[in-house]
Amino acid sequence: MTAPLHDARPPGTGRVLPDTQQGMRRRNLARVLHAVSAEGGLSRAAVATRIGLTRAAVSTLVDELIRWGLLEELGPERPGRVGRPGSALAVSGRGPAGIGAEIGVDHLAVCAVDLRGEVRARAVRRGANRGRAPQAVLEDLTALVRRVVAESERADLWPAGLAVAVPGLVARDGRTVVRAPNLDWHDTDLGALLPGDWPLTVDNEANFGAVAELWLGAGALGDFLHVSAEIGIGAAVVVDGRLLRGTRGYAGELGHVPVWPDGPACPCGGRGCLEQYAGEEAVLRAAGLERREDPVGLLTERAEAGDERVRGALRDAGTALGIALTGAVNLLDPETVVLGGALAGLAPWLLPALESELAARTADTACPVTVSRLGSQGPLLGAARSVIRAVLDDPAVVAERP
Numbered sequence: 001m002t003a004p005l006h007d008a009r010p011p012g013t014g015r016v017l018p019d020t021q022q023g024m025r026r027r028n029l030a031r032v033l034h035a036v037s038a039e040g041g042l043s044r045a046a047v048a049t050r051i052g053l054t055r056a057a058v059s060t061l062v063d064e065l066i067r068w069g070l071l072e073e074l075g076p077e078r079p080g081r082v083g084r085p086g087s088a089l090a091v092s093g094r095g096p097a098g099i100g101a102e103i104g105v106d107h108l109a110v111c112a113v114d115l116r117g118e119v120r121a122r123a124v125r126r127g128a129n130r131g132r133a134p135q136a137v138l139e140d141l142t143a144l145v146r147r148v149v150a151e152s153e154r155a156d157l158w159p160a161g162l163a164v165a166v167p168g169l170v171a172r173d174g175r176t177v178v179r180a181p182n183l184d185w186h187d188t189d190l191g192a193l194l195p196g197d198w199p200l201t202v203d204n205e206a207n208f209g210a211v212a213e214l215w216l217g218a219g220a221l222g223d224f225l226h227v228s229a230e231i232g233i234g235a236a237v238v239v240d241g242r243l244l245r246g247t248r249g250y251a252g253e254l255g256h257v258p259v260w261p262d263g264p265a266c267p268c269g270g271r272g273c274l275e276q277y278a279g280e281e282a283v284l285r286a287a288g289l290e291r292r293e294d295p296v297g298l299l300t301e302r303a304e305a306g307d308e309r310v311r312g313a314l315r316d317a318g319t320a321l322g323i324a325l326t327g328a329v330n331l332l333d334p335e336t337v338v339l340g341g342a343l344a345g346l347a348p349w350l351l352p353a354l355e356s357e358l359a360a361r362t363a364d365t366a367c368p369v370t371v372s373r374l375g376s377q378g379p380l381l382g383a384a385r386s387v388i389r390a391v392l393d394d395p396a397v398v399a400e401r402p
């Protein structure tokens with residue numbers, strides 16, 4: 001079976017519902033849950049109007065969703081008026097939780113998000129992961145996940161799935177890290193190394209950052225490029241509100257777009273890749289700084305203090321980003337380019353050079369560059385939200401849990 005070229009969700013989540021009566025019912029359950037999720041406080045009658053089903057049909061679906069613990073009734077819509085028809089509905093703050101996890105080069109993070117999208121538990125572990133055996137890193141990650149799950153369970157939540165953001169290429173099976181050069185991991189099956197208690201999805205951190213931007217960002221963007229960085233630089237391409245994945249799932253490797261063809265050799269086998277000019281290591285080197293914990297904090301601190309060498313290194317990184325993005329903007333004509341992850345924090349010093357380079361090279365296709373408000377939290381929140389999204393898209397999975 002051929003995988004679709006693009007997908008609204010990270011691999012492994014959600015499912016295509018068949019056109020049977022059963023499939024129709026599941027789709028209608030999802031429409032009701034989405035309607036209440038988008039606009040809390042609706043009555044059954046208001047939901048029926050929003051989604052174009054009869055009030056009786058909506059009432060049956062709502063009863064089912066209440067029975068599964070996904071919706072709750074807030075009581076009479078207006079004082080003095082009692083009875084179900086006027087009762088306001090809300091998505092439950094108990095029940096399924098999306099567990100999001102992030103494997104960074106210098107940290108591990110886990111959080112639990114409820115059906116309303118609120119973060120209910122969180123755990124972080126600082127420390128270098130580069131060069132450590134995947135098994136050791138994943139044991140630490142498992143301990144954090146278990147801590148977050150235990151805290152969630154005390155708040156009447158149960159884990160509906162685990163989504164893990166990684167700084168590397170992920171196979172379309174949604175569990176194998178094909179290559180994460182900055183961790184030095186190759187063909188690592190995370191599914192085999194993480195506890196099998198919950199459905200698992202693994203995806204590139206740039207993809208999860210992009211879906212977070214799509215679901216939680218400032219505007220309802222349909223077409224954009226989300227560029228983020230830790231040590232490497234990744235991009236995610238969103239077209240018509242969906243992630244463009246590419247044939248093998250590797251779309252968005254902006255870090256290995258050549259900026260200067262004769263430039264320094266890159267671990268990918270190429271020369272003069274963007275990462276060699278705008279990756280964290282390259283910027284630290286150009287700034288004359290030793291790498292330490294929180295390199296972005298260090299660069300920000302020095303740039304703010306007026307360190308000209310640091311500011312120059314960031315300016316040059318901005319120029320290289322502008323050159324690499326010129327190709328992407330000309331090719332894809334996005335509404336906007338969003339800088340996320342570590343790049344969001346460095347935007348004040350990257351943006352002027354980036355924008356002027358991009359503007360000079362794309363005079364006819366001017367594309368605004370914006371900065372993500374989610375910043376470095378984007379991938380983790382996007383991961384947790386993708387699990388919740390899968391429940392909203394097919395709430396009947398809740399009834400099928402063992």
Ligand SMILES: [Zn+2]
Pocket residue numbers: 255256257266267268269270271273275
């Ligand atoms: Zn490269």
